[in-house]
Amino acid sequence: MRRITSTTKLTTPITRLTTSRHLLFALSGNFFSNSRAVRQINALANEGANGLVIHCASPDTPTAYRGFRVVPLQITETSGPRLFAAFHRSFSRILSEVTADVFHASDLYCLPAVTARAKHLRAPIVFDSRELYHHVAATANRPHARLFWHLVQRRFLPQAQLVLTVSDAIADYLSKTYRISRPVVIPNVPESTSPSGVVNIREIAGLAPDAFVVLYVGNIRNGRGCDLLLEAASLCAPISVILLGQDQTDGALPRLAQRLGIDERVRFLDPIPPSDVLNWAAGADLGVSLLENSCLNHDFALPNKLFEYATAGVPVIASRTSEVERIVRTYDIGTVCAYSPDELARTIEFARVHPEILLTWKRNTASLVDDYNWPLISSRFISAYKSVCQFG
Numbered sequence: 001m002r003r004i005t006s007t008t009k010l011t012t013p014i015t016r017l018t019t020s021r022h023l024l025f026a027l028s029g030n031f032f033s034n035s036r037a038v039r040q041i042n043a044l045a046n047e048g049a050n051g052l053v054i055h056c057a058s059p060d061t062p063t064a065y066r067g068f069r070v071v072p073l074q075i076t077e078t079s080g081p082r083l084f085a086a087f088h089r090s091f092s093r094i095l096s097e098v099t100a101d102v103f104h105a106s107d108l109y110c111l112p113a114v115t116a117r118a119k120h121l122r123a124p125i126v127f128d129s130r131e132l133y134h135h136v137a138a139t140a141n142r143p144h145a146r147l148f149w150h151l152v153q154r155r156f157l158p159q160a161q162l163v164l165t166v167s168d169a170i171a172d173y174l175s176k177t178y179r180i181s182r183p184v185v186i187p188n189v190p191e192s193t194s195p196s197g198v199v200n201i202r203e204i205a206g207l208a209p210d211a212f213v214v215l216y217v218g219n220i221r222n223g224r225g226c227d228l229l230l231e232a233a234s235l236c237a238p239i240s241v242i243l244l245g246q247d248q249t250d251g252a253l254p255r256l257a258q259r260l261g262i263d264e265r266v267r268f269l270d271p272i273p274p275s276d277v278l279n280w281a282a283g284a285d286l287g288v289s290l291l292e293n294s295c296l297n298h299d300f301a302l303p304n305k306l307f308e309y310a311t312a313g314v315p316v317i318a319s320r321t322s323e324v325e326r327i328v329r330t331y332d333i334g335t336v337c338a339y340s341p342d343e344l345a346r347t348i349e350f351a352r353v354h355p356e357i358l359l360t361w362k363r364n365t366a367s368l369v370d371d372y373n374w375p376l377i378s379s380r381f382i383s384a385y386k387s388v389c390q391f392g
Contacts, residue, residue: 023051023068024098026114027106028087031055031070032062035274035304036130037106039191041068043378044385054094054110084148088113102126102389108133108149111156119159124389127160129183132170135296137223154178162388164381167323169300184384188304191374195278195312201242202283205267211240212352215284215314217277217305220268221248223298225290225319227256231341234260236349241266244280281312285358286351289318292339302327310368315361317347331368334361 023044031037031053041053050067057072064070073090091113103118104126105111111127118125134149157163157174163183165171175182202211214233220226220243230253233241247253247268257266272280281287287309291298299321306324309316316334318324325336337347351358 022101024100025104026054026110028109030057124161126162129165132297137295167302169323186381189307189372190311193373195282197279198282199280207240213284214241214286216243218245220245223292232344234262235345244269246271277308278312287314287316293321310365313365332364
């Protein structure tokens with residue numbers, strides 16, 4: 001567990017500007033590695049917004065971004081049930097010095113502190129429900145934890161003037177459960193509508209030029225199907241696997257590849273900036289999105305990687321979660337399979353030996369991008385801000 005403490009004190013308070021475009025934007029992760037938060041700030045900055053971003057990061061992160069001052073809260077490791085209280089205290093301490101026109105909580109952990117300060121100033125509140133928080137994998141088989149987060153949402157969601165989320169399923173669930181207006185759906189689509197180039201990932205990874213590459217993009221951790229992919233690769237001799245992201249398994253995945261005898265066909269590459277993902281993904285033959293359907297949040301999720309693969313023109317193999325399967329089948333950009341090494345191996349092999357089907361899937365990605373692209377989604381995002389928060 002993490003305890004969050006503030007190591008930064010604002011030398012001068014953030015005061016309200018004469019425009020109605022001064023924002024407080026808070027999130028409990030690193031802003032610069034959160035592509036969703038960066039996209040939203042970019043869209044707001046394009047409308048003339050400025051203000052303050054509070055995030056959890058080391059003190060050496062940049063202190064400014066596109067007219068926004070960026071203040072880090074340092075993260076130290078701890079354990080126990082005081083995690084949420086530590087978040088709340090740290091955000092509250094900083095927010096006590098902040099005056100803004102709009103208060104934006106980019107996740108549930110900072111929403112109570114953001115709400116308290118915004119209500120004190122009678123300013124509107126925007127909440128981005130990036131997860132179905134009480135049904136995440138960490139609350140599985142933990143009814144008390146699930147109840148706690150449910151109660152937090154029941155108390156604070158109705159106080160927000162605007163609620164955003166990532167998928168239609170989560171929007172419907174939140175609206176019904178908490179009796180709020182249906183949240184505005186802002187899917188996790190990349191800012192670019194196509195890659196600017198193609199990175200030769202085979203050369204960078206030291207693979208043969210004709211290697212059939214299956215790509216995983218994102219954090220490498222439990223529940224994301226990375227172990228499943230390696231087990232499937234051990235059953236598909238001709239394929240190579242590239243995992244592009246931060247290994248959060250303490251080296252368990254590289255050790256698994258070695259035990260399976262496939263380490264010569266598997267590459268673990270360091271994370272890259274979100275703006276580079278499309279160019280790297282474009283060099284793969286297949287992309288995988290393999291969330292384990294272990295909780296309602298996973299079932300309702302629409303991960304960044306799904307839209308990144310499609311925008312890069314890469315077909316997708318996905319596990320059977322309801323929202324991802326709906327997109328994949330509606331646009332015919334790939335296929336889905338059971339969360340099983342054997343079935344995943346058969347599905348990858350089918351795609352590999354049928355290049356004409358791969359080509360059809362690849363061509364169909366353009367239709368998805370026509371409907372899910374950032375110019376379209378950002379217009380929806382800004383319209384929601386303007387209608388609810390009198391933004392601008």
